[in-house]
Amino acid sequence: MTRNAKKRIVIASLYLGTDRLENELIKSIESACERAVQNNNDSFEVHVLLDYTRGSRGVNKSSRTMLLPLLEKYRDKVQVYLYHTPDLRGFWKKFLPERMNEIVGLNHMKIYLADNDFIISGANLSDSYFTNRQDRYIQFRSCPEMSNYLCDLVCAVSRFSFHLQCNNTTVYPEGAPHPYDGSEDVQVFKDYAEDTISKLNSFWKESRASTQLNSNDSDVDTWLYPLIQMGSFKIKDDEVVTERLFTKSETCDRILLASGYFNLTSNYVDYVINKSNAVFRILTASPEVS
Incomplete structure (x- = not known):
């Protein structure tokens, strides 16, 4: 899916592993980016959303370092976002070590999308999941409406997530409440995140209602509903x-x-x-x- 993508690649996962199979995935994304450059496909885009704490785990090698070559080579096409839970702040952020700090809160979405095809899974992008675990992998093909929604969802979360830079630093979106810096109450961040996702869902509900009025669904035998669970933001679909x-x-x-x-x-x-x-x-x- 990623190697053959012509329009977009959208990935949301807890983390990206650092072994051979994960490297092959990175190479497939790189191939798609290179083809887009050769074809002057300026609209091609790559969005990767990972969890900040889990994606940063590792001294010399981590999810972040795995993605740095893509960011450096295709910085006008590749965006990497790191969601940081607002509940990990103050004393807990300062003293909880790696692994332990991940129990406070995480980004746990699993979306693997290329163009208008996507996979919904319970698995992270890690060698152990690829080789010796049984998990759910459901592929949907030629679903532009749902693919657009999932892309919009990842981009919405990016509005209150850190943006990874090619030198392995991060930049936080200007004007958005910070998840942990302490200058604002945690509820300010949560309200902002809730409002961002709620507006996205309202837009899509209105769009879907308009589509239903102008279409005949009598031949449809299957409905697909995206359910978002973000309990910290009072979103419990x-x-x-x-x-x-x-x-x-x-x-x-x-x-x-x-x-x-x-x-x-x-x-x-x-x-x-x-x-x-x-x-x-x-x-x-x-x-x-x-």
Whole structure:
């Protein structure tokens, strides 16, 4: 997908690994950028969103250093964003070491998009996920509307994320509340982020409503809904829809749940046991792998 991209490459992940397969992915992005340069394709763009703390982990080699050659060679086409949770600040930011600081909050979106094709996955861009793990990889082809939305989503998050520079420093967007510098209350940042994402979703809802009025969906048998969960910003689409799936199901419904670590919240447990009429089938990891 990335090697053959002609319009855009959009990636959102917790982090990018540093092994052979990840290097091959970087080379495929570089190939697409080089072809765009040769074809004078000025509209070609690459957006990469990673988590700041996880993406910065490593003294000599990290997600950031992996992407620096792309930034340096194609700085007019490649943008790398590092989201920093607003909850890691003050005492915790100063004293929590690597790995431990990641429990405070993370960017956990997984979007792998090229042109109008994309993969939704639970896997990060890491050698271990590519080789010895089972995970979900669902590819959607020729979905321009959803691809545009996902691209807009990543770019919206970039408005309150650090922008990586080719010398491995970062620049924060001017005018946006800082996630941790302490000069502003944490709620100012959260309100800004909530407003940014809410405006994006409102725009797309209005756009979709307008499209529905002018189209015939009688032949459509599948609907795809993006669900955003950003609890810190009071955006809980995934939580709300999951609750409704559990509580509104009929006795003839079957609900399939799969997770590498099956740790339902107490609310979800209550919905499943006491408030749902569906039959549940659960797939999770064996205790021997813990």
